[in-house]
Amino acid sequence: MLKVLVVDDDQGLRLSVKSALAVTQRFEIDEAFDGVNAMEKIKAGDKNYDVVILDVDMPRMNGLEALRQIKEFNPGIIVIIMTAHATLNDAIQAVKDGAYNYLAKPVAGDDLLALIDKAVNAHNLISNIAASAPVMVEAGRKIIGHTSQMQKVFNIIHRLAKVDTPVLIRGSSGTGKELVAKAIHFNSARKDEKFVAINCSAIPENLFESELFGHEKGSFTGADQRKIGKFQFAEGGTLFLDEVGDMPQLMQVKILRVLQEKVFTPVGSNREFPTNVRIIAATNRPLEDMIKAGSFREDLFYRLNVVPIFLPALAERKDDMEHMVNIFIKKFNQAHGKRINGIAPDAMAVLKKHSWPGNIRELENVIEHAFVLEMGNIITIASLPESLLIATGTNLIEVPSVMETASSVATAGVSAAVQAHSSLGDDEDSDLGGDDSDLDGEEIVPFTGSAESLDFNAQKEAFEKEFIIKALKTFRGRINQTALHANIPKKTLLRKIEKYGINAKDYVGQ
Numbered sequence: 001m002l003k004v005l006v007v008d009d010d011q012g013l014r015l016s017v018k019s020a021l022a023v024t025q026r027f028e029i030d031e032a033f034d035g036v037n038a039m040e041k042i043k044a045g046d047k048n049y050d051v052v053i054l055d056v057d058m059p060r061m062n063g064l065e066a067l068r069q070i071k072e073f074n075p076g077i078i079v080i081i082m083t084a085h086a087t088l089n090d091a092i093q094a095v096k097d098g099a100y101n102y103l104a105k106p107v108a109g110d111d112l113l114a115l116i117d118k119a120v121n122a123h124n125l126i127s128n129i130a131a132s133a134p135v136m137v138e139a140g141r142k143i144i145g146h147t148s149q150m151q152k153v154f155n156i157i158h159r160l161a162k163v164d165t166p167v168l169i170r171g172s173s174g175t176g177k178e179l180v181a182k183a184i185h186f187n188s189a190r191k192d193e194k195f196v197a198i199n200c201s202a203i204p205e206n207l208f209e210s211e212l213f214g215h216e217k218g219s220f221t222g223a224d225q226r227k228i229g230k231f232q233f234a235e236g237g238t239l240f241l242d243e244v245g246d247m248p249q250l251m252q253v254k255i256l257r258v259l260q261e262k263v264f265t266p267v268g269s270n271r272e273f274p275t276n277v278r279i280i281a282a283t284n285r286p287l288e289d290m291i292k293a294g295s296f297r298e299d300l301f302y303r304l305n306v307v308p309i310f311l312p313a314l315a316e317r318k319d320d321m322e323h324m325v326n327i328f329i330k331k332f333n334q335a336h337g338k339r340i341n342g343i344a345p346d347a348m349a350v351l352k353k354h355s356w357p358g359n360i361r362e363l364e365n366v367i368e369h370a371f372v373l374e375m376g377n378i379i380t381i382a383s384l385p386e387s388l389l390i391a392t393g394t395n396l397i398e399v400p401s402v403m404e405t406a407s408s409v410a411t412a413g414v415s416a417a418v419q420a421h422s423s424l425g426d427d428e429d430s431d432l433g434g435d436d437s438d439l440d441g442e443e444i445v446p447f448t449g450s451a452e453s454l455d456f457n458a459q460k461e462a463f464e465k466e467f468i469i470k471a472l473k474t475f476r477g478r479i480n481q482t483a484l485h486a487n488i489p490k491k492t493l494l495r496k497i498e499k500y501g502i503n504a505k506d507y508v509g510q
Helices: 011-022 035-044 063-073 085-096 109-132 149-161 177-186 205-213 249-261 287-293 298-304 318-336 345-353 359-373 386-391 402-422 456-474 479-485 490-499
Strands: 002-007 027-032 051-055 078-083 101-104 135-138 141-143 167-171 195-199 238-242 278-283 307-311
Touching (some): 002 035, 002 109, 011 027, 027 035, 035 063, 051 063, 063 078, 063 085, 078 085, 078 109, 101 109, 149 177, 177 195, 177 238, 205 249, 249 298, 287 298, 318 345, 318 359, 345 359, 345 386, 456 479
Parallel strands (some): 002 027, 002 051, 051 078, 078 101, 167 278, 238 278
Antiparallel strands (some): 135 141, 135 307
16 A cells, blocks of 8 residues: 655645545555645654655745655655745746646546556656666766665666666666666656657668668668658657667767757658657677777767766675565565465575576576465575575585475474374364274274375375376377476476386377
8 A cells, every 4th residue: 555645735635635546545645734734744754755846936945845755865765846826937847857647626536546646656666676776977076875775776866867868777688777777768748749669780781770760661672651760759759879889980970969969860861850858778798998999979979978877787685686586576476366474494595606697687586486386475495496596516416305395294284284183182182083092992993094195204205106107198298298288396306207117108199
């Protein structure tokens, strides 16, 4: 449930806003009668407000000053401005200073709810990139922000939202560069316009200019109609140039001109078009080395490098891994409707041993893999991908299979039931039997059945063998398909096949 603070000196308007929000039962709503009162409630810290709905024109402290203090105290708080027509310019200034957006009075309930939803989605983008821990460099000085990792990220995005300069995001593949670019866009003044992404390494060199600037009909063979380029399509919004280090040198010259002159010319046209697009670029290439080698233009580098952000590789920050895993657990609990509470210490130790060449993207995939396989309420080694266990030198023979984990849970349950039963007092015996004192005068009948039929381990092994045979029949003896669809690590499956003397070839074509 989102915690919302409604701030206005007009009690009737506060009541109106509260009534509009109360309809959905998604919000816990408090009130403040002016900016000073709002800051007292926010700094008290007992509510940790997610959203502040703030009037501009108030006594003691107006909305603009309250906004400034809120953002200094916690840049992660979403601020929505309410404004009368007379203070519209103040509201626009407030957005430039970090407010998410503004609404004109009288506030319509549907408009307010829709705006809050958009703001929360933009807020969640920042929460998702907390794992990337971006560091912004300004005039050679690292901006650390607050001590909390989340506060640091909010602080960076808040600063970038107030400017319209190009941003260069640098980091290895899989560190979350596009996610950072989206978070910057959807929390900036351009948030209501398009975010257009283009991968520079995926476009053939002869089509690059047409893709970015468009072309006129008949301008080259195959150009049978006029085409709008990405710059024109993204007008007013943000153009994300991913892998900008792979851009051909001829296009580097043309992009530089767009950044300098704010105009472009479609292929086959004599007409210049003005452009109002913010450029965010990203690369995993060493641009400084490319400049020395002559494969990347130095002047373009300095045009793009106005506000650089660095995303460190996961291998460089394994101390943060537990925090990242918790972020992904929360994400996948919502996506898969599960209730996994955390990760076992030995499984966490395996994650920290890995070199993570795929960085955060690889870690996210590993956690989702574990979610699919895990049957308990914490992630265990048994649910981690076999490839990860091999890469970290984890002894696969000592890692229980999913079936063994289930059997262990069942065994623990039976043991607990037996212990609970044996601890019953004389007056608490159940129909399952009491202690020996209840047998007074009764003949003890010896058990004449098969001892194996009551042997738990024997029955468990019989089940495993039957299960594997059935799975092999289903997937016609194909080991890889059986392991994948039966949720058994391939190494474990092969070990069980050998243990029970099963020949997978017997089931090929069945």
